[in-house]
Amino acid sequence: MDRKTPVKAPKQVKYRFRGLHNLALSAAFLLVILLAAVLNLIAKDRVFSESENRNLAQKPAVSMASVLDGSWGADYEDYLADQFVFRDRWMSLKLRLDQMMGRKESGGVYLCEDHYLIETPGNSSTGEGAALWRSLDAINSFAAAHPELNCDVMIVPNAISVLADKLPENAPGGDQPAQMELISRTLSAQLDFLNVTDTLCQHASEGMFYRTDHHWTTLAAKYAFDAVAEQLGITNPAREYDVYTVSDTFEGTLAAKSGSHAVTDIVQVYEPVGTNVSYYVNYPDTHTKSGSVYVSSALEGKDHYAVFFGGNHGILEIITTAGNGRNLLVFKDSYANCFVPLLIPYYESITMIDPRYYYGSAETVLQTAQISDVLFLYNLNTFLGDTALGDVLGAK
């Protein structure tokens, strides 16, 4: 240290405000740190974060074992971050800083034009992996084993391909058209592949996807229905609908993932005009029956898309007064929830199986419900990585 003194001495004179600067800095630092520390002590812990849509870590209980193996220390750090005072504001500040740095994605979500939030391909698709081949094999075997059934497959493309022109410049956009092509080629001739990509792309500017959520809109489902009704064997589809806006404050999962809360979405419900078919919905999982596919209590919660059927159910059936002898079985993910209500007037019964939550046998359902038509309805992202469909269809 001594050897530095002669060099430093003249510097101190030149930098005569250094001492004052660092004094002010120390005071400001201690003030900020202590203030935050005290606020953290005072602030009440939250159980759930609305904006992140997840449960927050709570204060870990102290026990001899957890302290000694170090897990208490680690849990305490999680707790501190999750319950940090003004957490939501810190997160928006971080996002703003990211954007100032030029970042165009956050938490696996692209921040796109017109406030669209779109999942990045890295996050949402697992590519053409083993899961995809297994599902396709299972579907083909199912169709081969049931030549008497009318089997259709509808894989809905995601926002990343339909709204490709909204993505940031040069952003990797995945390869959904090629994946779609691969699926349609692999499916056997017994199955009708219903491709709605062109339909959705044509109407892309009308709002085919929620800005803040990964689902498609009811309008998109309606256009898709118009396009495939004939292939489904529906001869006289409704042309006119009454449109009801049930929510204009919907903040979806992508808002939570990205931390971007700039806009909210509108959720709409389409009721066909001029049909006299009435129906009820049977939910075996909760032993309840309902006169409507819409669950308005969902609008009081976070996920307004759950207004359709109250979310996903392992199995449910819709019994109608159509009386035309057609009984439909849908293997599906959540994209079907806003599509299936449009099918109600044209089937005597519709059974929906969500393989992710269903542990029964598909064959039993075929018998008891006297199924005549089968529809596999997935969005492409989910379909690429799904393993549950193969399980329910009994694939190896």
Add this chain to the structure above:
Amino acid sequence: MQFASLLFLFVFLPVTLIVYYLSPKRIKNVTLVLASLVFYAWGQPQALVLMGVSLVFNYLTGMEIALLRGNGRYGGAKAVAGLAVAANLFLLALYKYAGFAADNLSALLGLPIQVTQLPLPLGLSFFTFTVLSYLLDILWGKAPAERNFLCFAAYVTMFPKLSSGPIVRYADIAPQLRERNHSIAGFGNGLNQFLVGLAKKVLLADNLGVVFGTIQGLSSMSAATAWLGCLCYSLQLYFDFSGYSDMAIGLARMLGFRIDKNFDYPYLSASVSEFWRRWHISLGLWFRTYVYIPMGGNRCSVPRQLLNLTVVWLLTGIWHGASWNFLVWGLWHGCFVILEKFAFKPFFEKIPRVFRHIYLLLAVMLGWVFFFSPSLGGAVEYLGLMFHSSGVWLDGMFLYQLSSNLPLLLAAVIGCGPWLRKLHQRLAYVHGGAAMTVSVIAYMLTLIACVAYLVSNTYSAFLYAQF
């Protein structure tokens, strides 16, 4: 515990500072040791046993060496020191290299040797080198043995440098363990450096790490993307480690200790030898003092010098981690140092500095490929990608990543030199007044930005903590 964490900033640091400054002078070392043990044990309390045993053992051994030496029994002192060095290195080997050694032995001999690698205690590599410097300094008469156990414990465990250095020589810091000056000016200077280090780590290094992680995860990439990834890693590592060192030195200063700088703008060097005088200075000095010079240094025949250099660089490599990649990386740097010393010398200085600088950057960046790749094969593959093995020079990914991170990259490149620091000093320290106020506000905004990242980001550990 990590410096760049909410726990450290908002719980550990304020509590430690308050208790430390309220403690009477006589018991400041007690406060420091206790705080350091909490810092050390957080998340890994079992390691306290190892720390305790090692502290007592090395404390007693240090006194034994000094005693034997004082009695004129240098041979005995040497033997004790040799045994103690071996014991310390054995511990390091057990925790750090057992798995690596077992894998290679079983591959070589075809025997099914399997070892469950123990979790590496925080900072063991740094801790071991600190203790070795203590024992050898006593043996060589550079410093007396520490009789006060608290002072010794404070030297070894001192939390600012415990987990990742700088490796402080005992002889350099011994006087400060008894008598150090606590002043507001010193505290302020330390805080200044700490905040700069925090910003380097949280704002620059971690964000560069995000880009690098994305690029490294790609299954195929153009040459431009591969170079961009390598650039990001080179910058990330520098800001990560130099930021950490800044925080360590700044914290030590806040507690009244002065520690020499560990980085001196290494990327501005114009040769690999110069790079290593400016990158992780304390490690280079350590190897020089305790390995290279005792082996004869450069005061011996050329073949012997070559051997000495090779040994030093192999050790430098393997110190960074138990894998062949680090050995190759060490040798890579060793080769350049040897070439510069023996082959380039006649003409090297005549080359314009800008070309020597480009040569240095290429050598260092290509070297980092071995550093960051998970395996030798992976390193070769990545090097291939950098040299166009994918058949694509430029792709959309490169343009996307570049445009997504241009301000970050610019800030990082500027941060590699002393320019911002000098400008800041000229503006804020010379005239005072408004410039000074703006500077203090800017520091606070930077701190707030760091907190925003710390609250939001998933936990990102300090790169050098694994060594």
